[in-house]
Amino acid sequence: MLGFVYVVLGLALFLMGLEMALFPLGESMAEQLTALDFLFGQGEAIPVQVPWHEYYWVYLFAAAIGFSTTIAEPSLIAVAIKANQVSGNTISVNGLRIAVALGVAIGIALGSYRIVAGDPLHYYILVGYVVVVVQTYFAPKTIVPLAYDSGGVTTSTVTVPIVTALGLGLASTVPGRNPLLDGFGLIAFASLFPMITVMAYAQLSVWQTRRQAEAAERRKDNAL
Template identity: 70%
Template sequence: MGLLDILYEVLATLAETVTDVLPIAAIIFGFQFAVLRQKPANLREILLGFGWVLIGLSLFLLGLEWCLFPLGRLMAGQLTNADFLLASMEAGETIADIEWKDYMWVYIFAFLIGFSTTIAEPSLIAVAIKAHQVSGGAIGVWGLRISVALGVAFGISLGCYRIVVGDPIHWYIITGYAFVVLQTTVAPKMIIPLAYDSGGVTTSTVTVPLVAALGLGLSETVPGRNPLIDGFGLIAFASLFPILSVMAYAQLSELRAASASKRTTTRKNT
């Protein structure tokens, strides 16, 4: 790809980004000037910020197309390659003998990529910092980030297992949300809204592209799978399981605090 081709791609993506962001800007400024009838005190900084948003989104979209999507598909293809799978199987076994357990490296890769991308998710970092501030330090920044990341990692691994075995996705989702409802009844009330929000926070700029590419790549390389039917839906697992993991994190923190308080009371009495 030559320099002119790259410049054309950048300008075309920038034009598409402007088209996408323009309605948002129209609504915000429309309410500000037509309804509230007030000029923002920092209008210059806001306009400058919109400019940086447009540039950043454009470059990010190009990065997805040129790097993250191909990388996810490449890794899925390599990890499900017949030669790679046969190398880890017992002597004398053939492609026909491949079972779900032979895709163990796929599950491990899915877990690690889910954990690492979620830890790096800018929206999760922002939510964790704000939750720490408004809770007066009761919710730890790293505690929340790690609990969400573990939920995403487990969910994506389970989603990859579903693609490999070909199970219907709705049974997994129904069962998962049944556990969410049950856990909601026993989890600390303070954490429940944040836990539900954490499921949406994960489906953002860093996690979604790699997870979607992994699901599509895996469904394209596993025999008998349809990318349209089996490849999509992996993001649903990334949104569901953080709800469970964040509520579990709050429950464990509550138990640990109660245990520490009990030990302190016992020492004072003795």
């Protein structure tokens, strides 16, 4: 009973923290990064329509936020430790965490570009899942379920509030964007791209192992 009370109290405080700290933080970051004075400098000529590449600080910051929040995600740490134990240390804890964090960083940066450019969301998601299906065919079968789960564990307590606030803040400050239509969708990118990067990490590991084995075989043949 006492544990249940602690859970309810913790969730209530967590939700209060979201409303009072994380959501305003994400919105203020988006406002500052998209301010015309920040993009062009004070006294500079400002074009009528700001091109997408002028928001490069937004993309860099979004990637940094995605990477850092994912590395600190407790659920990802737990899954990485379990995967390492079950695989007999074959799957590196830090390697998996970095692969997932890179996927989230790429996804959040690309999602931020989508908000700035105003492109339809479904085009990106459709192409992304086509890549996932193709990778599933070629990736080591032992990594595929873990890669699919990696997309889910990233969207947890740390990542979701900041990323959501960033998306809504961008859609509210970039001219011509609708917060309801364009502000959401970053979480979909954060769930999709870790699947791609984790399978790519496994494919690169297999390729590197194969190269090392072939090099060792060649050295053995040369010695004979």
